[in-house]
Amino acid sequence: MAEVVEFRVPAASAQTLLVWGLEPEPGLEHSLFSVFSKFGPLYSVRAHRNAAVAGPGYYAIIKFYSAGDASRAQRACNGQRLFQKYPLKVCVCTKQKGFQQQVLALHSNKCQELANHYFGFNGWSSRIITLQNVSGFDGGNEELGETLQKRSVKYLCAVEVTLPNHGVRARGVALGEADIENSEDPLEFVTATRRVQKLAVGKALSSAFQKILLVVLENGKVAVEYDSTQEELTDSLTEEDLKGLVQVSELALEQFDLEEEVLSDLSFDDELPSREMPSN
Numbered sequence: 001m002a003e004v005v006e007f008r009v010p011a012a013s014a015q016t017l018l019v020w021g022l023e024p025e026p027g028l029e030h031s032l033f034s035v036f037s038k039f040g041p042l043y044s045v046r047a048h049r050n051a052a053v054a055g056p057g058y059y060a061i062i063k064f065y066s067a068g069d070a071s072r073a074q075r076a077c078n079g080q081r082l083f084q085k086y087p088l089k090v091c092v093c094t095k096q097k098g099f100q101q102q103v104l105a106l107h108s109n110k111c112q113e114l115a116n117h118y119f120g121f122n123g124w125s126s127r128i129i130t131l132q133n134v135s136g137f138d139g140g141n142e143e144l145g146e147t148l149q150k151r152s153v154k155y156l157c158a159v160e161v162t163l164p165n166h167g168v169r170a171r172g173v174a175l176g177e178a179d180i181e182n183s184e185d186p187l188e189f190v191t192a193t194r195r196v197q198k199l200a201v202g203k204a205l206s207s208a209f210q211k212i213l214l215v216v217l218e219n220g221k222v223a224v225e226y227d228s229t230q231e232e233l234t235d236s237l238t239e240e241d242l243k244g245l246v247q248v249s250e251l252a253l254e255q256f257d258l259e260e261e262v263l264s265d266l267s268f269d270d271e272l273p274s275r276e277m278p279s280n
Helices: 028-039 067-077 108-119 186-209 239-243
Strands: 003-006 016-022 042-049 058-064 089-092 125-133 151-163 168-180 212-216 222-226
Touching (some): 028 067, 108 212, 125 186
Antiparallel strands (some): 016 058
């Protein structure tokens, strides 16, 4: 059987493992990550103290991108001591209650981690087609005759992701926006501009990855499909049209339902950097 892996936050119960019987120790989440990441890329590892009625100890929630990887990890680790004194109970989550149902686009850094795992560091590339200052294209800063003190900075970005070994290209367009409390402070303006640029680049990269589907085969090989259902009007534009695109009245931040970007982790190099999953 083949499994489709998307560049989205894992939301299915089959992608989530619950681990019981953990004892407190320094670096518990790091130890869990070291064990379970051997079965496939992980989205997150979180350890929590048991509720009072459950007695002392900890439990962990581990999210895989692949349900197949989660299943293999469960079979191999259930009833094993792993790195602790007593056997642990590991099961695949069977209830959706308490888990986020809304499917969110994956953070740009996580997209890069997933791409590095399946394609290798040299198996994909990305470039910025355009990054434009579009501040002021949505009308003035006045409401009911009252002039607002805040100044808004907006940047529109278009990014292209290329998978040369699979002959697939995907584009993403996103808008970054922030308010400046003191518009007369040049340092605050420069800082906000840089932050908004990074935000726009990160969201555009994530948007491009949403159009790529990974088809993971039983033998471990990966095929790639382009998801045309995620296409936007801007995908039909030429690069010259994209570079001249300044009318953003139809582009709202609400369109880009993404995780919160960690701005300091983004770069402005034409080829965006690869990232390893943090060890928590």
